[in-house]
Amino acid sequence: MFAMRDLEQYAAECMKELDRLNIRYSKSISFVINTRAVTRLGLCKKLGSSYVIEISELLLDERTDLKRGLKTTVIHELLHTCRGCMKHTGKWAELAAKVNAAYGYNVTRVTRSDESIIPEEMRKPPRYIIRCSKCGAEIFRQKRSPAVTNPEKYRCSGCGGQLIRIK
Ligand SMILES: [Zn+2]
Ligand SMILES: [Zn+2]
Numbered sequence: 001m002f003a004m005r006d007l008e009q010y011a012a013e014c015m016k017e018l019d020r021l022n023i024r025y026s027k028s029i030s031f032v033i034n035t036r037a038v039t040r041l042g043l044c045k046k047l048g049s050s051y052v053i054e055i056s057e058l059l060l061d062e063r064t065d066l067k068r069g070l071k072t073t074v075i076h077e078l079l080h081t082c083r084g085c086m087k088h089t090g091k092w093a094e095l096a097a098k099v100n101a102a103y104g105y106n107v108t109r110v111t112r113s114d115e116s117i118i119p120e121e122m123r124k125p126p127r128y129i130i131r132c133s134k135c136g137a138e139i140f141r142q143k144r145s146p147a148v149t150n151p152e153k154y155r156c157s158g159c160g161g162q163l164i165r166i167k
Helices: 005-019 066-080 088-105
Strands: 029-034 042-047 050-055 128-132 138-141 163-165
Touching: 005 029, 005 066, 005 088, 042 066, 050 066, 066 088
Parallel strands: 029 050
Antiparallel strands: 042 050, 128 138, 128 163
């Protein structure tokens, strides 16, 4: 087993960074660790007047890049809890740019779970790889799915680019 990071500790650190920029995120957030093997690293759901932020367990593994992985993902999701920020445009994008400029993050619409964040040794080699020809995002699949069989019929969820199968 490898050492695991404390999600609450890093969430508090990220919140302090937003406080310093006077960014008002929600005061009612619960953090949940998502233990299912997922390609999605983070998720923010609104439940009534509070929010649930799910963070992939992968990012708590100390072998992953702390800043580009866990902290970038936490900041991305925290910004969704600001007023009028559920989408990745408008105010959310403005706040992301502000945080990036202040602390050198690279908070973008899609956090790529590439090798600079999650080292190769942590990955099961995927049987199939589909890549976006526009932004380079990669989708790994162990099973044959419609997207594996006919990638040209699907679009990248991040940028809308054309998908191609490379493995
Ligand atoms: Zn988002
Ligand atoms: Zn794309």
